[in-house]
Amino acid sequence: MPLPPLGGPVYRGGDLLPGWDLLDHDEKSEQRFIERLASHDERAFNELVQAYEQRVFRLVLRMVGRRDEAEDMAQEVFVQVFKAIGTFRGESKLGTWIYRIAINLCKNRIKYLSRRHSSDEDELEPLAERTALDERKSGAVGETSRPDQAVEGYQIEKIVQECMAGIDPDFREVLVLRDVEDLSYDELCEVTGLPDGTVKSRLHRARAMLKAAVEQRLGEKIR
Amino acid sequence: MSEVPDTEATEGEDDDRLRSLVRGAMKEEGEPPDVLAGFQKKVRERSGGKFYADGWSTSRNPPEFTYLVTGILMLIALGVIASMLSLVLRPERVENKAAPVNVVAPAPK
Numbered sequence: 001m002p003l004p005p006l007g008g009p010v011y012r013g014g015d016l017l018p019g020w021d022l023l024d025h026d027e028k029s030e031q032r033f034i035e036r037l038a039s040h041d042e043r044a045f046n047e048l049v050q051a052y053e054q055r056v057f058r059l060v061l062r063m064v065g066r067r068d069e070a071e072d073m074a075q076e077v078f079v080q081v082f083k084a085i086g087t088f089r090g091e092s093k094l095g096t097w098i099y100r101i102a103i104n105l106c107k108n109r110i111k112y113l114s115r116r117h118s119s120d121e122d123e124l125e126p127l128a129e130r131t132a133l134d135e136r137k138s139g140a141v142g143e144t145s146r147p148d149q150a151v152e153g154y155q156i157e158k159i160v161q162e163c164m165a166g167i168d169p170d171f172r173e174v175l176v177l178r179d180v181e182d183l184s185y186d187e188l189c190e191v192t193g194l195p196d197g198t199v200k201s202r203l204h205r206a207r208a209m210l211k212a213a214v215e216q217r218l219g220e221k222i223r
Numbered sequence: 224m225s226e227v228p229d230t231e232a233t234e235g236e237d238d239d240r241l242r243s244l245v246r247g248a249m250k251e252e253g254e255p256p257d258v259l260a261g262f263q264k265k266v267r268e269r270s271g272g273k274f275y276a277d278g279w280s281t282s283r284n285p286p287e288f289t290y291l292v293t294g295i296l297m298l299i300a301l302g303v304i305a306s307m308l309s310l311v312l313r314p315e316r317v318e319n320k321a322a323p324v325n326v327v328a329p330a331p332k
Binding site for chain 1: 237238240241242244245246247248249251253255256258259261262263265266269274275280283
């Protein structure tokens with residue numbers, strides 16, 4: 001199933017579904033669709049979920065970093081949409097609103113999980129860090145050519161993933177939305193509800209934090 | 224913050240390198256799960272069966288044509304059964320005979 005594009009409407013079975021952007025959409029069709037959703041039309045919700053499930057799942061997965069958790073969270077996002085659709089005033093695009101719900105749920109979940117598992121992580125994190133570094137130092141990288149380059153690439157990806165997971169959710173949010181999901185700054189402001197300047201400074205700080213963390217783990221500068 | 228880039232165009236090579244690293248690390252692996260079924264199950268449970276309680280509403284792609292054909296076939300089958308029953312269970316003919324009536328004259332005063 002094709003994903004809804006960020007910048008345009010999505011057609012499915014003759015119905016117009018909203019895209020993610022503020023531009024280039026048929027307001028009447030979106031209004032009709034939202035009215036169907038507001039009356040809890042089950043088939044309208046089926047269409048909505050089918051249109052956005054992949055994007056929402058991937059966003060949530062990138063935020064929480066665990067597939068089983070992400071699957072449950074993605075379902076929860078749409079349940080929240082189902083519950084709160086009556087409060088949707090149309091001040092932003094429906095897609096942006098869904099993204100905002102997803103991001104807020106993720107942040108709450110990450111904070112809850114970090115509080116719950118803080119003692120466990122204190123013990124496990126140094127172990128994970130030590131293991132990754134030991135693997136790099138053990139000589140697996142560099143002994144032979146191509147396969148080990150792949151191994152090194154995989155290890156770097158693991159390091160970046162772990163460093164991402166260590167970043168505060170408020171900073172991780174802008175990093176994922178901008179650098180992975182490719183949202184524009186306007187869309188970032190819409191989703192986060194933050195002013196333009198704050199988004200830019202937060203993104204700048206997030207990149208700096210991630211870069212420093214990755215370089216510290218790699219023991220070399222990112223080139 | 225003075226060092227904060229003002230526009231998207233000012234994102235430098237360092238940012239590009241970091242971005243490609245992040246994208247590589249964040250690329251999705253495996254098939255996305257069936258979110259719809261889980262969503263329907265949660266809504267059904269939390270609404271006490273008010274929503275998504277039947278196969279029609281929970282199907283990802285409801286087989287509308289199958290349902291239509293099945294409905295028409297059922298109607299035809301009912302019609303055939305009704306006509307067969309009307310032949311087999313034909314009602315007994317009743318002849319309309321006038322019942323004998325004794326008109327009794329009123330007694331003289």
